Amino acid sequence: MEICYGNIFNIQRFSVHDGPGARTTVFFKGCNLHCVWCHNPESIPSKAVIEFYPQKCIGCGECFKVCTHKVHLIAPDGDHLIDRQACEGCLTCTDTCYAGALAPVGRKVTAEYVVKQIETDIPYYQSSGGGVTFSGGEAMLQIEFLSKLLTECRKKGIHTAVDTAGNVPREYFEKILPVTDLFLFDVKAADSEVHKMLTGVHNERILSNLYWLADQGARIFVRIPFVPSRNGSEMEAIADILSEIKPELAEVIPYHKLGAAKYAALGLIDQCHDESTPSDEEVEEVLTILKNAGVNARKS
Amino acid sequence: MLDTSKVVLSPLYRDRINGLHEDKLKINDIKMKLIGHLNFDDWGFVYYPDFKFEARPNHPSGIVCGYRAIGEHIRRFMHEMPKYVNVNSALGGAWIKPITDYVNIGIAPEDDVPKELKECWHKYHTYPGFAGMNHCAGDINIGLELGWGGLLKKLRYYRELNNPADPAFYDGEEDVVLGMQEWIAGVSKEARRMAAEETDPDKHQNLIEIAEMNEWLIENPPRTLREACQFIAHFQTLDRTYYVGGALDQLDEKLRPYYERDVAAGILTDDMAVWYIASVFFNDTHYSQIAGLTPDGSRDLTSRMSFIILDAMHAIKIPVNIAIRVHDGVNKELLRRSLEYTVEDGTGVDYSCNIGIEQGYKKNGYPEGLARTRIKVGCNWCCVCGHEYPLQDVTRANMGFALYWALQDIRNESERSTARLFELFCKHTQIIVDSIKQGYDRHYEIMGRNRPEVVYNLFMYGPVERGLNCSEGGVDILNFNIDGVALATVADSFAAIEQRIEKEGRITWDQMFEALDANYEGYENIRLMMKNINRFGSPDSLAEDWAYKIRDFYVWACKHEGTPKHHLMIIPGLFSHGTVAELGARLPATPNGRKNYEPISHSNEPDPGFAAGINTFAPTLKANAVAQAQPGFGNSAPLHLDIDTDMLSKEGGIDALIALIHTHNHMGGTLINLNCLTEKKLLEAHEDPSKHPDLLVRVTGYSAFFASLSKDYRQQIIDRFLSKKY
Secondary structure (H helix, E strand, O other), X not given: OOOOEEEEEEEEEEEOOOOOOOEEEEEEOOOXXXXXXXXXXXXXXXXXXXXXXHHHOOOXXXXXXXXXXXXXXXXXXXXXXXXXXXXXXXXHHHHHOOOOOEEEEOEEEEHHHHHHHHHOOHHHHHHHOOEEEEEOOOHHHHHHHHHHHHHHHHHOOOEEEEEEOOOOOHHHHHHHHHHOOEEEEEOOOOOHHHHHHHHOOOOHHHHHHHHHHXXXXXXXXXXXXXOHHHHHHHHXXXXXXXXXXXXXXXXXXXXXXXXXXXXXXXXXXXXXXXOOOOOHHHHHHHHHHHHHOOOOEEEO | OOOOXXXXXXXXXXXXXHHHHHHHHHHHHHHHHHHOOXXXXXXXXXXXXXXXXXXXXXXXXXXXXXXXXXHHHHHHHHHHOOOOEOOOXXXXXXXXXXXXXXXXXXXXXXXXXXXXXXXXXXXXXXXXXXXXXXXXXXXHHHHHHHHHHHHHHHHHHHHHHHOOOOOHHHHHHHHHHHHHHHHHHHHHHHHHHHHHHOOOHHHHHHHHHHHHHHHHHXXXXXXXXXXXXXXXXXXXXXXXXXXXXXXXXXXXXXXHHHHHHHHHOOOOOHHHHHHHHHHHHHHOOOEEEEOOEOOOOOOEOOOHHHHHHHHHHHHHOOOOEEEEEEOOOOOHHXXXXXXXXXXXXXXXXXXXXXXXXXXXXXXXXXXXXXXXXXXXXXXXXXXXXXXXXXXXOOEEEEHHHHHHHHHHHHOOOOOOOHHHHHHHHHHHHHHHHHXXXXXXXXXXXXXXXXXXXXXXXXXXXXXXXXXXXXXXOOOOEEOEEXXXXXXXXXXXXXXXXXXXXXXXXXXXXXXXXXXXXOOOOOOHHHHHHHHOOOOOOOOOOHHHHHHHHHHHHHHHHHHOOOOOOOOOOEEEEEOOOOOHHHHHOOOOOOXXXXXXXXXXXXXXXXXXXXXXXXXXXXXXXXXXXXXXOOOOOOOOOOEEEEEEHHHHHOOOHHHHHHHHXXXXXXXXXXXXXXXXXXXXHHHHHHHOHHHOOOOEEEOOOOEEEHXXXXXXHHHHHXXXXXXXXX
C-alpha cells in the first residue's frame, strides 16, 4: 500500500450505534463546523491538541523541562497553567507525562496502520453485519486519506460507512461514492440562518450534497442531533426535507452531556453547559413528526 | 416445532417464586450478619448457628480420614442436621454448612507431602492442588435411574461380587447412602409436621405433597419432574455438605424425559415446571449447562426444558449458575432470551464456547465425540460427567513469583537483559509447575485412603463397580489441571523493562530495583512510567508479544511431560477464580507499576485500564486478547465483560453481543462471563451494599449477590467496569 497519512484521534471498536452491526469507528481530526452542542470538541482543530486533567498531575515537572514553546506555566498560586496559543501540537510533553494528566488528542498515522486496526475485528463484522465507519470531526476534509481507507477496506470486503456533516465540495462525494456502502449524513437544521447560528456555516451546500447523494441512489441514514432549545423548532422543516430525500433511516440523537468534561480539559467553554437531555416524550414527539412525514425514524 | 415462548406464570406460582426470592434475601441477610461476606456464589445454604455436631477422630493426629470414618460422620451429620422446608418451595431440604466446619477431615501426616515440597510451595506462594477435593462431576442419571434405594443395592451387589479384602470403600459409601435415606425421611417428617400446623389450604397441600414425594424417594427412583428435581436438590445438599461440591450436569437434557412424560400424562404445566426448577435454584447454586451439541455433532440439545430453566432463573432472580454451550447452531431464541434477561436484571447465564473447549480437549488425545460431552459444570471448568476425574481449579501457579525470583537472580548478575530475565523466569516457572506435578503424584496415591470422593463415586461409572475412589482408577479418564495466574502482570512487567530500560533508556536496571525495593515510594514518576506503556491487550504492543511467549512456555512446562512418578496427564489452564487480591497479597512490587501486595491480573486477561492512546477500550479488544492467549487444551480461560446496560438496551445492542459471543467462540475463546450493569447502581451498591441487596453480578464463572461479596471482590467488579469508561 502506498504511504498515505492522516490525522485521527480515536479508534473505537465494537461501536454499535454508528451504522448497522458491530463496527469500528475511526474518528478523524478536524471539522469545518462548530456546532454549539458538539460532544467531540477535541475533534474540531485539525492539528493535534492536548487535554489537561489537573487532578492527575503529580507535579513532576517533566513537561516544563521538555516543552520548547513555553506552553506550560506555573501560576503564582502554584497552579499548572497551559498557554494553548503557544502550543504547536508537537506532543513532546504528553510523551513524558506518565501520570496521564496531559493526553494527546490526535495522531498522524498511515492508512496502512488504520486498516490493520480495522481488519482485526473482521470476524465481528462478519457475524453481525457490521463494518467500519469513518467519523470525526469531518472525515471528508481528509479526502485523500479517507478515499484510500475506503478503497482498502472495500478490497478486504469490509462494509464501509462515512459519517459526514456534508459541508464539503461535491467532488469529494463523487470521489468516495463508489467505495462507500452507507452515508450517515447529519441534518442539524433546515433553515440556513439557523444552521449558521448553530454550526457557524450556512447549509445550502450541505443540503445540495444530500439531495445529490439521494439522486445517485446512495444508501443514507440521516442523523439529527436534537437539542430542543437550539434546533427543536426545526424538526417540522427537517421532516419536510426528509420526506423528499427518503433516506433509508432517520436517527434522532438526543443531546447528551458526555462531552462536558472534555471542554474543561481543552480549556474551552461549553456553550451548552446549561442544556439538559431531552425527555423521552420530547424525543417521541420528534419521531412522530418524522413518521408523519413518511420517514422511517428511530431514536439513536 | 420447538416452543420458545416465555412461560406465563399463574398467580399461585408467581407468588410462590416471589416468596422464595424474598426468603432468599432474608436468609442471605442473616448469613451476612453472622458470617460476614461470602466471596463465592450464594451456595444456597440455610445457616443454623446453634447447631452442634460431635467429631469422632479416628487418627492419632486428631483428624477424621478414610472411607469408614467419613461415611460414618456423613451419615450421622445428615441424620442430625436440621431439616429445612420452605412452604413456598416445591421441594424439601437445604444444606446448612460444610461438614468440614464441624469435623477436621484431613490427610494423615504419614501421607502428607515431603517438607521440601511444602517449602517450595511456600516460596512461590503456590496453591498446589495436592489434596484438592471435588472439581469433578457425576452423571446425575445414575442416581435418577436408581434412586437412593437402587444405589444401595448396587453397592451391595458389587461388594459381594468383588469381595474385597478391605471393604472400607463399600462400608463408607453405604453409610453415605443410608445417611441420605435417613435425611430424606427426616425432611418428609418435617413437611408433615408443618402441614399439620398449616391453615392455608394451598400451602397445606404443598407440604403434604413434599412429604409424600420424599417418602417415595427414600427407596425409589423419581418418576416425575418434581421428584427428579427433589432428587437433584438432595444430591446438591449432600454434595455441598461433603466438601462443597458444586457440579451438576446437562440439566435440560437430564430433565427433558420427565418433563415430556409429565406433559403427555397431563400432570404438568409449564408454569409448574418453572416453579420446580426455581425451587431447585433456591435449594442451591450448583453449576449446570444447557444447550450444546449431541456427541455426534448432528443437532443442538436445546429443548423446551432449556427455555423453562431460563425462565425459572429469570423468575426467581437469585444467583444461579447456568451456562449455555455456544456453537454455530445453538438455538437463536435461547441465546437471545438469555441476553435479554441479563440486560433486564442481571439474571443471566454464562457462555461456554464449544470450539475452544472441544478442539482443545481433542489435542489431549480424546475423540471429538467425547469432547462434545465435556460440559461446563464448574465456575470456569468442564468435565465429562461421570467419566472423568479432571481436578481443575484447585491449583494456582503464581507466575508473579517466578518473575519476582528471576528479578532477585538477575540483580546480582553483570549482564542484564530481558532475554536473560526470561531465561530465569522460565527456570522458576518450571520449578513451580514441577512441584505441583510432584504433589499430584502423591495426591493420586493417597486420596482414596484419606479423603475419598464418597459423593461423586456414587454418580460415576466405575468407582462402585471397581471399589476404587475416582481419583485412583475408579473412572477411566484421569486429568490433572494446573492453573497459571498473573499472565498480564508478568507480560506487562517484561514489556515495561524492554521499553523503558532497553529501548528508550529512560531509567536503568538499578533505578528500577531501587524503585521496586522502595515499593515505588518516592518513585511515583518511575511507577507511572512503567505502568503507562502499551499494556497487554493493546494492539501491536510489546506486552502482547511477551504474553504469548510466557503463555507458550507455561503451556510447554505443563504439557511436555506428565507427572514424574505416575506420568499422569496434565492439562494447562489460566484461571484465577476471583482470588486476584489474595494471590497478590504476598507478592512484592512488580515492574509493571503494581505496588506491594496489590492484586495481580486475572486469568489470561489484560489488566483493567489496559487500553490507551487512540485505541480506546472495547469489548472486542479485550475479547481478542483473551482468545489469542488461551492455553489451548480445552480448559477455560475466561473472558469477563462488564458492559453498560445503556449501550445494550438500544436497538442493535443485543445483536452485537450475539455476534461478539459467536466470534469469540470462533477465535478460540472458551468462556464468556457477562455482566450488564449501570454505573449508578454499581457505585451505590459498593458504597452501601444494603441499598441493593438483590443486585446480581457475575464475579467470574459464577454469579453472586453483590452485597454478599467482600470489599476486595466488590472492588474488582468496580475496577473492571469503570476502567472501560475512562
